[in-house]
Amino acid sequence: MTASGSAAICSSLHRLTTDAFVAYPAVTGRDFEKAEMLVPPEVLEQFDQRAKPILEKIETLKNQIERLRQACGLLLPRLISGQFC
Template identity: 40%
Template sequence: MGDVAATNAESYKANNLPNEINYIDISSVKQGRILSKNKMPSSEAPGRARRKGADGDVIWSNVRPNLGAYALVLEQDENDVFSTGFTILPPVTIPFSYLYLFVTTDDFVSHLVNHTMGASYPAVRPDDFERAEILLPAQSVLNIFHDKMEPAFQMIQVLEKKINALAKARDLLLPKLMNGEVAV
């Protein structure tokens, strides 16, 4: 995989983080979704807040890969900063759609699980991603695949935003409905 995707291509130094960051740690990510971003001043950021990501990158937790803490980064905020507990995989010669779907297969997860080190804190290293074998169709097939899949990924992103907005509205309205402040 190291021939078609990079690992951890960019990182921040402690002194060049944006003034305010949206910190994404391992507990914020689960099976394809970034569930939350912790907004904070960079002066309060943990030492692990260093990884840069970009649209189309895949993030994968190095710790306990069997739990599936991975996601595809789309429509990233410029102040998003990821934990060094992730391996960030920017696609180099293949489309992000193929990379993401490949690294989320059961076979790939098994590869990671089989390469974990440590009993109480099983983790993989970035080179475990780089050494993984990847089945690659012809570039023309990859391009057709991406042309079909990218709109689906974009729609998933749009729907996630709508779901989050509706959940916030529900959380604001439900207590008012229960208290009788708002009539139905």
């Protein structure tokens, strides 16, 4: 996995977490961002192979949700006003 791939995965995981959900309040997400971790390249590659499709699916579903919200915003007022009858 490239450094940019690792950074993208870490960025995505960071967006999914907040400091409000840590078990030990004195340790925050920023503490984990600062921590250095040595991970063998083959482990990173395996993680990338498994995580990449999941993260891509998350982005696809987010985009689909946004398109559905827009469609709902356009269609619901027409349905309520009777324009589709």
